Amino acid sequence: xxxxxxxxxxxxxxxxxxxxxxxxxxxxxxxxxxxxxxxxxxxxxxxxxxxxxxxxxxxxxxxxxxxxxxxxxxxxxxxxxxxxxxxxxxxxxxxxxxxxxxxxxxxxxxxxxxxxxxxxxxxxxxxxxxxxxxxxxxxxxxxxxxxxxxxxxxxxxxxxxxxxxxxxxxxxxxxx
Amino acid sequence: xxxxxxxxxxxxxxxxxxxxxxxxxxxxxxxxxxxxxxxxxxxxxxxxxxxxxxxxxxxxxxxxxxxxxxxxxxxxxxxxxxxxxxxxxxxxxxxxxxxxxxxxxxxxxxxxxxxxxxxxxxxxxxxxxxxxxxxxxxxxxxxxxxxxxxxxxxxxxxxxxxxxxxxxxxxxxxxxxxxxxxxxxxxxxxxxxxxxxxxxxxxxxxxxxxxxxxxxxxxxxxxxxxxxxxxxxxxxxxxxxxxxxxxxxxxxxxxxxxxxxxxxxxxxxxxxxxxxxxxxxxxxxxxxxxxxxxxxxxxxxxxxxxxxxxxxxxxxxxxxxxxxxxxxxxxxxxxxxxxxxxxxxxxxxxxxxxxxxxxxxxxxxxxxxxxxxxxxxxxxxxxxxxxxxxxxxxxxxxxxxxxxx
Numbered sequence: 001x002x003x004x005x006x007x008x009x010x011x012x013x014x015x016x017x018x019x020x021x022x023x024x025x026x027x028x029x030x031x032x033x034x035x036x037x038x039x040x041x042x043x044x045x046x047x048x049x050x051x052x053x054x055x056x057x058x059x060x061x062x063x064x065x066x067x068x069x070x071x072x073x074x075x076x077x078x079x080x081x082x083x084x085x086x087x088x089x090x091x092x093x094x095x096x097x098x099x100x101x102x103x104x105x106x107x108x109x110x111x112x113x114x115x116x117x118x119x120x121x122x123x124x125x126x127x128x129x130x131x132x133x134x135x136x137x138x139x140x141x142x143x144x145x146x147x148x149x150x151x152x153x154x155x156x157x158x159x160x161x162x163x164x165x166x167x168x169x170x171x172x173x174x175x176x
Numbered sequence: 177x178x179x180x181x182x183x184x185x186x187x188x189x190x191x192x193x194x195x196x197x198x199x200x201x202x203x204x205x206x207x208x209x210x211x212x213x214x215x216x217x218x219x220x221x222x223x224x225x226x227x228x229x230x231x232x233x234x235x236x237x238x239x240x241x242x243x244x245x246x247x248x249x250x251x252x253x254x255x256x257x258x259x260x261x262x263x264x265x266x267x268x269x270x271x272x273x274x275x276x277x278x279x280x281x282x283x284x285x286x287x288x289x290x291x292x293x294x295x296x297x298x299x300x301x302x303x304x305x306x307x308x309x310x311x312x313x314x315x316x317x318x319x320x321x322x323x324x325x326x327x328x329x330x331x332x333x334x335x336x337x338x339x340x341x342x343x344x345x346x347x348x349x350x351x352x353x354x355x356x357x358x359x360x361x362x363x364x365x366x367x368x369x370x371x372x373x374x375x376x377x378x379x380x381x382x383x384x385x386x387x388x389x390x391x392x393x394x395x396x397x398x399x400x401x402x403x404x405x406x407x408x409x410x411x412x413x414x415x416x417x418x419x420x421x422x423x424x425x426x427x428x429x430x431x432x433x434x435x436x437x438x439x440x441x442x443x444x445x446x447x448x449x450x451x452x453x454x455x456x457x458x459x460x461x462x463x464x465x466x467x468x469x470x471x472x473x474x475x476x477x478x479x480x481x482x483x484x485x486x487x488x489x490x491x492x493x494x495x496x497x498x499x500x501x502x503x504x505x506x507x508x509x510x511x512x513x514x515x516x517x518x519x520x521x522x523x524x525x526x527x528x529x530x531x532x533x534x535x536x537x538x539x540x541x542x543x544x545x546x547x548x549x550x551x552x553x554x555x556x557x558x559x560x561x562x563x564x565x566x567x568x569x570x571x572x573x574x575x576x577x578x579x580x581x
């Protein structure tokens with residue numbers, strides 16, 4: 001009986017030591033899988049917005065992801081007038097208007113292709129479609145193309161920094 | 177201290193220390209197999225041999241492969257394929273075996289379902305087998321990343337995105353799995369580790385569990401007959417070999433097992449030497465490019481049926497049904513409420529139809545998963561996915577009405 005309680009105590013004492021060790025190891029293992037500081041530090045890209053041509057979709061790169069930049073034509077701006085959802089996504093720099101989005105389908109992350117003739121995006125993986133403003137026109141994508149965090153600096157756009165315009169979009173649920 | 181005597185032979189010396197005769201009996205000559213079985217019972221051995229070929233070919237590939245995003249593609253497509261003598265052989269054996277192993281796993285699984293080999297004490301065989309299926313799927317996926325071609329990259333992108341959980345938007349979790357915002361060096365490094373160490377270790381352990389789960393209930397037979405293995409083996413050892421319902425595993429049953437393996441290996445090496453391209457997607461011969469999605473992304477054929485269950489629905493429902501399809505087979509022993517543990521053709525029409533519909537529907541899902549998600553293919557895939565889910569939901573009801581045969 002005396003022995004049993006002593007063994008019981010030793011068992012519990014070992015259990016406590018092992019639990020502390022296990023939690024410590026799990027923290028270390030989790031952190032070892034985190035993105036490295038060098039990966040995080042490389043997460044900013046600056047775009048000169050004065051070089052884009054109207055109506056021509058250009059793909060830039062930020063954090064290894066494609067970024068769609070489309071300088072909107074007057075015709076597209078007119079079409080958007082009746083669509084407040086599309087207007088809310090508009091990015092105005094000087095007198096120019098832009099569609100800016102992460103070029104990955106919000107379904108499972110394939111790159112939708114821009115179709116010049118239909119002025120929209122088609123994702124080949126699961127058949128999702130987006131309008132030129134980045135809104136879903138055919139499922140399965142659950143929401144419009146995500147807008148990357150940006151800060152407007154004169155004619156320049158810094159991707160990866162959260163400017164007031166982007167924060168407003170996020171608060172209003174325009175992007176995630 | 178045990179009592180050791182001067183050994184009379186090498187065998188006796190080993191026997192005193194390792195009990196090799198006893199081990200041989202337990203594992204082979206007195207491990208009893210029913211006589212009433214057919215060639216489908218050899219699939220386990222075919223899988224063991226295929227796993228061995230994957231291991232050996234993998235060891236040779238491992239010596240030249242470079243887990244680095246800048247070097248990986250060339251280390252496979254140039255170093256291994258062109259410089260290493262017989263490097264092509266290891267790669268083609270590895271690629272073909274990785275594909276064919278799933279064909280055999282599916283045959284093995286459906287044999288088990290048809291003959292009711294997951295019931296009456298054989299539940300752990302089924303569960304450990306399904307865990308092996310999951311481990312093999314993870315092994316196949318992680319291995320597919322390594323050549324770092326376009327399909328590697330985009331399959332890695334799409335599959336890791338599944339872990340965002342749809343509307344949960346767990347993007348931080350996805351970035352944690354990748355170690356980067358997109359699949360890159362950290363991602364390749366950790367999937368290389370998983371492919372060559374952690375998952376093979378898990379598979380080896382699970383194979384041990386799968387075999388251990390067989391020992392007490394023994395192998396099933398064609399009629400689902402409950403054999404008294406103690407009585408039948410005594411009869412066999414007493415000399416009534418013809419009257420006994422069982423035979424020795426080694427070398428008696430094994431000689432038949434290896435005969436099937438021989439036929440299989442002829443077919444296997446025909447594929448390796450003359451028809452390997454089905455296991456080598458042409459898109460993956462373009463190096464990974466994060467700014468260009470291939471026109472049409474599809475997984476390898478063995479994942480197509482579950483991929484097709486994901487595809488026709490909105491993202492959240494698709495994910496839920498996909499998760500359902502992944503785990504539901506594990507629960508088969510508990511969803512089948514019938515008292516009968518016998519072949520499907522003797523369990524009455526309901527289960528018979530259920531079985532053949534399940535098998536043919538999964539073939540339809542596989543075919544639709546390969547085709548572009550447009551028009552009639554979308555609709556067929558949608559209906560098939562619903563039939564798949566409905567069949568599983570119906571299983572407990574149709575089997576509980578089954579009469580004891």
